Structures are given as C-alpha cells and as structure tokens.
Amino acid sequence: MLNTSDNKSVYSLAVAWVLIVPLLYFAARGQFWFVGNRDFDANSINGTKLGAESAASSGLDYIVTALIIFTFIAVLVFSRVPYLITNLRKDALFFALAAVAIASTAWSQFPAASLKLSLCLAVNTVFAFYLHDRFEPTRLLKMLYMFGWIALTLSIVLALLFPRLGQISDMDLRVNVWRGIYSYKNTCAIPTIFLLSPVLYLSPSGFVARMCRLAYVFLSILVVLMTQSRTGWILLGCLFFYVLGTKAIHRSANKTALTALGITVTLPVAGAFLLYFEPIMRLMGKDASLSGRTDIWKAVIVSAMKRPILGYGYMGFFHGLQGENANVALQAGWNVSASHNGFLDIWVTLGAVGLVIVLWSFFRAFKNSFTCLLARGSSFSAWCGCVVFLMLVVNLDEKAMMVPNDLVWMLYIIACLGLAEAAKYIRLGQTHG
Numbered sequence: 492m493l494n495t496s497d498n499k500s501v502y503s504l505a506v507a508w509v510l511i512v513p514l515l516y517f518a519a520r521g522q523f524w525f526v527g528n529r530d531f532d533a534n535s536i537n538g539t540k541l542g543a544e545s546a547a548s549s550g551l552d553y554i555v556t557a558l559i560i561f562t563f564i565a566v567l568v569f570s571r572v573p574y575l576i577t578n579l580r581k582d583a584l585f586f587a588l589a590a591v592a593i594a595s596t597a598w599s600q601f602p603a604a605s606l607k608l609s610l611c612l613a614v615n616t617v618f619a620f621y622l623h624d625r626f627e628p629t630r631l632l633k634m635l636y637m638f639g640w641i642a643l644t645l646s647i648v649l650a651l652l653f654p655r656l657g658q659i660s661d662m663d664l665r666v667n668v669w670r671g672i673y674s675y676k677n678t679c680a681i682p683t684i685f686l687l688s689p690v691l692y693l694s695p696s697g698f699v700a701r702m703c704r705l706a707y708v709f710l711s712i713l714v715v716l717m718t719q720s721r722t723g724w725i726l727l728g729c730l731f732f733y734v735l736g737t738k739a740i741h742r743s744a745n746k747t748a749l750t751a752l753g754i755t756v757t758l759p760v761a762g763a764f765l766l767y768f769e770p771i772m773r774l775m776g777k778d779a780s781l782s783g784r785t786d787i788w789k790a791v792i793v794s795a796m797k798r799p800i801l802g803y804g805y806m807g808f809f810h811g812l813q814g815e816n817a818n819v820a821l822q823a824g825w826n827v828s829a830s831h832n833g834f835l836d837i838w839v840t841l842g843a844v845g846l847v848i849v850l851w852s853f854f855r856a857f858k859n860s861f862t863c864l865l866a867r868g869s870s871f872s873a874w875c876g877c878v879v880f881l882m883l884v885v886n887l888d889e890k891a892m893m894v895p896n897d898l899v900w901m902l903y904i905i906a907c908l909g910l911a912e913a914a915k916y917i918r919l920g921q922t923h924g
Contacts (some may be wrong), residue, residue, distance in 0.1 A: 503888075504627065507634040514898065515561050517615070518682050519673050520551070521896035529571035531656050556581070557896075564618050574624050575617065582911060584855075585904050588848050589613040591841055592805035599804020600814040608806040611895040619904035628909065629872030632689040635902075636707070639686035643710055646671020646679065650717065653915045661719060670716040680715045680723025682728055683876065683883055685899050687711040690875040691734050705836065713768075722889055728886045733877055740864060741873065784831045784888055790822035791830045795839040802842035806895070833886025837893060849892060853883060872913035878906035 568575065578585055592609035599605035626634060649657025658667040659675060673679035690708065695701045715723045722872040794815050795802070802808070809816050809828050819827050830836045838846045860876035863869075882903045885891045891899045 496805055506567075507630075507637065510622075510634070511638060511641060513564060513618070515642065515672070516556070516586065517618075517896055517898040517901060518638075518642055519688075520678060520894065521557060521611075521675055530890060538652055539716070561611075561614055564614060564621075565821075568617055571624060576619050578620055578624055578908070582908060584848065584852055585616050585907070586613075589616045590843065591845050591848065592893065595606060595802065595804040595841060595845075598801055601804065601807045604810070605804040605807045608895045612805070612893060615896060615901055616904060619901040620908070622901070623905045623908045628869065629693075631905070632693055632874060635686060635689040637692060639689065639711075642672060642686060643683065643707070643714060646673070646683070646714055647710065650714075651809075656885045666719070668719040669714060673716065676718040677722055677889060680718040680720035681889065681891060682725065682727050682899055683711055683714050683718075684723060685881060685902055688730060688734075688877050688881065689767050691730075692870040692877070694870070722885065723872065726881060726885055730877070730881060733742050733880050737864060737873060741867060747773050786823050787819065787827055787830055788805035788832060788835060790819040790827070791832075791835055793822075794819055798842060799838075800842045801844060802838065802840045805840055805893075808839050829890050831888055831890065833890045833892040836890045841893075845893075852907055853879065856910050859910035862914040862917055863910060866917045868913055868917060870915060871909060875906035875909040875913070878902050879910070882906075 557883055587614050589609065592612050596602045596606040596609065622631065646657065646669070649671050651657070653665065657669060657671050658664075659670045661668045661676065668676045670676055670679045671683075673682065676921070687708065691702050693704070695704050712727065715727050794808070797815070803815060808814070809830075811817075811826055811828070812820055818829060830839060834846065834849070837849050856876075856879040860872070860879060864876065865874040882891065882899070885899075891897070892903070
C-alpha cells in the first residue's frame with residue numbers, strides 16, 4: 492500500500508500529465524497546429540493577426556479553444572486559491588503588470604483588443620503562480636523536461652512526416668524551415684531553447700537517463716538549427732555560455748574572483764561583437780539592419796515619444812495600417828506588426844509605467860540570482876537565473892515579454908518567484924529547493 496509520500500508523488504505525476512494540454516497551448520502561443528491549416532503571419536500573436544483582418548483571422552476555433560483551456564485552468568487553480576492569495580501578498584509585481592495592462596484599456600487605441608488580451612495575460616499570470624506553488628522545485632524541472640520531450644517529438648514528427656504543417660517557407664532564405672507545432676521559425680526556436688534549459692540543471696541517475704538527456708540535448712539543437720532562426724542560434728549559444736560559466740563559478744572556491752574574471756572576459760567579447768557587428772551578421776546570412784529591425788526601432792521610438800508615460804495600450808499599437816502604427820509602417824516601408832524588441836514594445840504599449848515595472852523585475856531577479864550563485868544555491872535557483880538571462884537576451888531583438896498565452900513569459904514569472912524565494916532563504920541562513 493502506498494504511503495503518504497507515495498500518494499503525493501503519484502498525484503503530482505498525474506497532475507503533470509494533465510497539464511500537458513495547457514502547456515502545449517501556451518508553448519504554441521495559443522494556436523494548436525491542428526486547429527485549421529492557415530498560413531501563419533510571422534509576427535502574429537496567438538495565431539491571430541492583430542491588424543485590420545483581426546476579426547476574420549481569429550476564428551471561432553481560437554475562441555472555443557481558449558475558453559476550454561481557461562476553464563480547465565480555473566478548475567485547477569480553484570483548489571489552491573488561498574495559497575495563491577498568500578503568494579500574491581508576498582510578490583505582487585507581476586499582478587501589478589497585469590493590472591496596468593487591463594487599466595490601459597481606458598486609453599488604448601484599440602480598447603477591445605487590449606481588454607481581451609490583457610485578461611488573457613492575467614490568467615497566464617495566475618497560472619504561472621499556480622505552477623510555482625503546486626510543484627516542488629525539482630519536480631517542476633522534471634515536469635518541464637517531460638513536457639519538453641513531448642513538444643520536441645511532435646515538432647520533429649510534423650517537420651519530417653507532415654512538412655505542410657511542420658515547415659514554413661522563409662522568404663529571405665528562400666527555403667523551407669522547420670516550425671514544428673509552432674507558428675513560425677522564431678516562435679519554434681525560442682521555446683525549444685527555454686525548454687532545453689531545465690535538463691541542463693537536472694542530474695540524471697543511471698545510464699539510460701543520461702542517454703535520454705544527451706538525446707534530448709542533441710534533438711533540441713537539431714530543431715533550433717533547422718528553424719534557420721538566427722535569433723535562435725545566438726540564444727542557443729548564450730544558453731551554453733551561461734550554463735558553463737555559472738557552473739564554473741558554482742564549483743569555484745573563490746566565487747567572487749571567478750565572477751569578476753567572467754565579467755572581465757565577457758565585456759571585451761561583447762565589445763568585439765559590437766565592433767565587428769556588420770561582418771558577423773553577414774557571416775550569419777543577415778544584414779547590419781537585422782532584417783530591417785533597426786529601421787523599425789527608430790520609427791517606433793518616434794511614436795513612443797508621443798505617449799511616453801502611458802503608451803498606446805496593451806497590444807494596442809501594432810494593428811496594421813490603423814492608428815499610430817501606420818506612421819511606423821510608412822517609415823519602415825512595410826506593414827510592421829512588432830517592434831522586434833521586447834523593451835521597446837513594452838514602452839510603446841504600456842509607456843514608462845510598464846517599462847519601469849519590467850526593468851525592476853529584471854534588476855531584482857539578477858540581484859537574487861547573484862545572491863544564489865555566490866551562496867552555492869540549488870540547481871533550481873541556477874535554472875531560474877538562466878531563464879532570466881535568456882529572457883534578457885531574446886528581448887533584444889524579439890518580443891517575449893508580456894505576450895498573452897505565452898509559455899516563455901510564464902517561465903520568466905516562475906523564475907523570478909523562485910529566485911526571490913531562494914534568495915530569501917539564503918539571507919535567512921536556510922536552504923531551499
């Protein structure tokens with residue numbers, strides 16, 4: 492007969508398997524590959540183009556799927572409402588962000604879109620808190636690893652056996668690239684890398700477990716390479732750089748000296764990258780404008796300066812040739828649907844108010860990560876620090892912050908919560924996770 496510990500383990504495993512469906516939904520940003528067979532826009536959110544064709548492209552299938560998933564989450568969360576309220580009192584930062592997004596409906600260019608998607612963001616925030624509260628740190632990493640295998644396998648099967656669904660034509664490279672269960676090459680590469688990170692902080696026991704981990708790492712790298720996403724390639728390199736560097740610091744007797752050495756080495760490398768930016772981009776098959784990103788940034792900054800404090804409303808700026816985005820599109824020479832910079836996107840939609848909260852979350856997370864690193868914290872806190880680092884890097888030329896129905900954003904929330912809790916225990920002289 493199972494004891495209490497065994498019952499908890501079995502129940503947690505059952506819950507983990509039940510969560511696969513909503514996790515798949517959020518990994519694909521709210522658009523399952525099997526719901527229709529539309530050609531996705533490269534920068535659409537939730538499989539929905541947030542422009543003039545919004546009503547036509549969203550579709551009943553998207554609405555029904557979202558309602559089912561959100562109802563399912565409500566049932567899961569209901570049993571743990573008291574715990575979630577307690578955690579909210581401890582850390583209200585991300586709920587403040589969701590509140591600002593909802594409030595922005597009042598001044599949004601497109602209030603209906605802002606209200607609908609900000610409510611989705613609020614649900615996502617609650618779900619992230621639920622995952623952090625529901626699972627012990629190591630068990631959460633194992634669940635993400637298990638889910639990573641499922642998402643990875645589905646993506647490879649689709650790309651190889653059903654290329655009409657698992658591949659997409661890249662107009663710049665003029666070849667078909669992998670997208671798997673996701674909508675586009677970048678939205679395939681980025682979550683694949685984030686889901687690769689947990690396994691790098693788990694310690695498998697036994698030959699079979701080690702071989703499975705090795706296979707998972709190899710297949711994840713393969714998928715990222717086959718997406719032909721240059722953002723994904725750079726992010727993948729940053730992942731391994733961070734993991735190897737922080738593990739070296741973790742094992743060092745003199746952590747402070749090694750950290751200083753790491754910073755001393757990193758800064759010249761970053762400087763060299765900026766100095767030789769143009770030839771490096773050409774080597775990677777890109778131009779110095781990052782496929783027109785620099786032109787977009789300049790135009791978006793001009794628009795952001797017109798409403799610098801509150802912005803144009805959550806998800807209320809990039810709507811095709813409507814509203815202020817029409818000026819950006821005219822300056823860029825094409826219909827811009829994203830700023831391709833997470834921080835700039837937050838500024839233009841939620842203004843300085845939203846941007847300050849986001850920047851504070853990063854500052855606090857890095858501070859807590861540094862505390863955990865120097866104190867030889869747990870593997871879970873090390874993973875949390877890795878997620879925060881990846882989030883910073885990816886948002887330099889893509890948007891991965893406050894995207895509604897996005898697993899990557901929820902992982903960032905979980906990482907910030909985990910780091911805050913771990914750093915608190917360390918300062919109290921205790922251990923955690």
